[in-house]
Amino acid sequence: MTEPLLSMNALSVRSGETVLVNATDLEVAAGERVGLIGESGSGKSLTSLAVTGLLPESLRASGSVRLAGVETVGADEQVLRPLRGPVAGVVFQEPLTALDPLMRVGRQIAEPIRRHLGLRGSVLDRAVSDALAEVRLDEQRFARAYPHELSGGQRQRVAIAIALAARPRLLIADEPTTALDVTVQSEVLDLLDRLVAERDMGLLFVSHDLAVVARMTDRVLVLQHGAVVEEGAVREMLRAPQHPYTAQLVAHARVLDAALDGASGPEGAR
Amino acid sequence: MTVLEARGVDFSYGKRRILTGIDLAVEAGGSVGIVGESGAGKSTLLSLLLGLAAPGRGEIRFDGAPLVLRDRALMRRFRSSVQAVFQDPYSSLDPRQRIDRIVAEPLESLGLARGAEALERVRAALESVGLPADVSRRYPHEFSGGQRQRIAIARATVVRPRVLVADEPVSALDVSTRTQVIELINQLRADHDLSFIMVSHDLGAVAATCDRTVVLEGGRVVETGSTGGLLAAPREAYTQRLISAIPRLPSA
Numbered sequence: 001m002t003e004p005l006l007s008m009n010a011l012s013v014r015s016g017e018t019v020l021v022n023a024t025d026l027e028v029a030a031g032e033r034v035g036l037i038g039e040s041g042s043g044k045s046l047t048s049l050a051v052t053g054l055l056p057e058s059l060r061a062s063g064s065v066r067l068a069g070v071e072t073v074g075a076d077e078q079v080l081r082p083l084r085g086p087v088a089g090v091v092f093q094e095p096l097t098a099l100d101p102l103m104r105v106g107r108q109i110a111e112p113i114r115r116h117l118g119l120r121g122s123v124l125d126r127a128v129s130d131a132l133a134e135v136r137l138d139e140q141r142f143a144r145a146y147p148h149e150l151s152g153g154q155r156q157r158v159a160i161a162i163a164l165a166a167r168p169r170l171l172i173a174d175e176p177t178t179a180l181d182v183t184v185q186s187e188v189l190d191l192l193d194r195l196v197a198e199r200d201m202g203l204l205f206v207s208h209d210l211a212v213v214a215r216m217t218d219r220v221l222v223l224q225h226g227a228v229v230e231e232g233a234v235r236e237m238l239r240a241p242q243h244p245y246t247a248q249l250v251a252h253a254r255v256l257d258a259a260l261d262g263a264s265g266p267e268g269a270r
Numbered sequence: 271m272t273v274l275e276a277r278g279v280d281f282s283y284g285k286r287r288i289l290t291g292i293d294l295a296v297e298a299g300g301s302v303g304i305v306g307e308s309g310a311g312k313s314t315l316l317s318l319l320l321g322l323a324a325p326g327r328g329e330i331r332f333d334g335a336p337l338v339l340r341d342r343a344l345m346r347r348f349r350s351s352v353q354a355v356f357q358d359p360y361s362s363l364d365p366r367q368r369i370d371r372i373v374a375e376p377l378e379s380l381g382l383a384r385g386a387e388a389l390e391r392v393r394a395a396l397e398s399v400g401l402p403a404d405v406s407r408r409y410p411h412e413f414s415g416g417q418r419q420r421i422a423i424a425r426a427t428v429v430r431p432r433v434l435v436a437d438e439p440v441s442a443l444d445v446s447t448r449t450q451v452i453e454l455i456n457q458l459r460a461d462h463d464l465s466f467i468m469v470s471h472d473l474g475a476v477a478a479t480c481d482r483t484v485v486l487e488g489g490r491v492v493e494t495g496s497t498g499g500l501l502a503a504p505r506e507a508y509t510q511r512l513i514s515a516i517p518r519l520p521s522a
Binding site (some may be wrong): 039040150181182183184185186189208209210211212214215234235238248249251253254255256257259260261262 | 277306307308399444445446448449451471472474475477478497498501502511512513514515516517519520
């Protein structure tokens with residue numbers, strides 16, 4: 001039997017005595033799309049950071065996280081480095097903080113391609129152009145641009161190009177569209193959707209937004225106070241949530257969703 | 271009757287035109303949502319409606335007369351009638367002040383109440399936003415985002431304004447807190463016959479609070495109408511694009 005691409009067993013994350021993530025189990029099979037839903041403080045970002053060993057130094061992880069069969073909890077940089085990029089790529093909420101402000105976009109994309117795929121010279125230049133074209137930044141000027149010269153949506157496309165440069169088998173996306181305008185969000189979600197499908201990647205998609213998670217994933221885990229309270233198929237969970245907390249999340253999301261259909265609204269609330 | 275209005279308003283920062291020919295009005299007891307994306311000019315328009323800056327052309331009108339920022343008596347009346355709530359409840363409350371001082375601040379600065387009367391109005395304001403009276407001796411950092419936004423709303427409503435102006439009041443909040451704060455705003459509006467103006471990129475929040483919606487794009491009003499009508503049958507291509515981009519839940 002083959003091991004899942006990502007397999008998390010009883011992962012806990014502590015800050016001193018405080019438990020931030022409590023005994024979380026999670027699996028993502030090759031090509032599978034899994035959503036991690038929760039509100040602020042639920043531990044969803046910490047859970048996703050732990051996968052590639054990116055937790056802040058002040059926090060302690062215990063339990064097991066195996067990425068393509070390699071244990072990442074407690075692993076040192078030598079073990080983690082070859083995993084970051086070729087096995088798992090990560091996209092964060094705020095592309096400005098993920099990009100180097102002083103480096104041209106083309107070089108930032110070239111770096112992981114050079115390191116992990118060993119390309120050099122004109123072949124590398126071609127690979128950078130191809131990577132930018134894949135995220136629909138076709139024009140030559142984008143490779144020459146600095147991050148601050150791009151819009152928020154363009155920056156996130158660059159961050160996606162960097163995350164995918166070393167052809168990872170798993171994409172971890174932590175609130176990748178939360179900082180974007182709604183029309184830009186829609187374009188970036190389309191892009192992620194297409195790339196994940198084309199490359200048959202696994203996807204771990206972290207978000208507070210039920211509608212976005214429902215669009216991007218098939219199976220979801222709901223986190224509350226660092227623990228998984230419910231897990232299942234997205235549509236089924238939206239239709240018949242089992243845990244009271246999930247039911248509450250779905251009900252609140254439905255209020256705002258229904259308002260768009262005129263089903264509620266200021267008149268209805270009176 | 272129109273309480274607050276923008277008439278033919280232009281605004282520029284230096285040479286950069288931010289707003290062009292904006293017309294917008296809120297009636298007594300009415301509500302208007304201003305929607306658009308980053309850079310559309312939403313927050314600039316709000317700062318003009320709040321009398322924090324003056325338009326380059328056109329005018330902001332309050333109770334049927336132009337708002338003159340130099341007219342101190344008029345502006346005092348304006349501030350007693352038009353109050354604001356901002357997006358980030360973490361930065362909008364002074365961390366060194368206890369909650370009762372924070373909420374009492376507009377009463378004192380506008381000379382509306384002091385001493386025992388001020389205390390009583392603070393207590394009533396906190397109660398009306400669903401916070402127990404014992405919060406008054408605590409500090410902002412002791413509260414969650416949603417509670418802080420309630421405190422900010424108490425501070426805005428303690429002067430019994432006729433217009434509440436809100437800049438993305440629920441955008442920083444979790445979904446469950448978001449709907450609770452929206453419910454609170456709707457409740458306060460109904461109880462006090464408040465007029466309401468809200469800037470938001472979130473059409474769901476606008477649909478849940480505002481009778482009318484104004485769509486801004488590139489500093490111009492591209493469409494305006496009843497919120498329900500605009501959502502059901504947007505006329506302009508930009509509005510259609512905005513609405514179709516909203517992530518929706520799969521139907522049950």
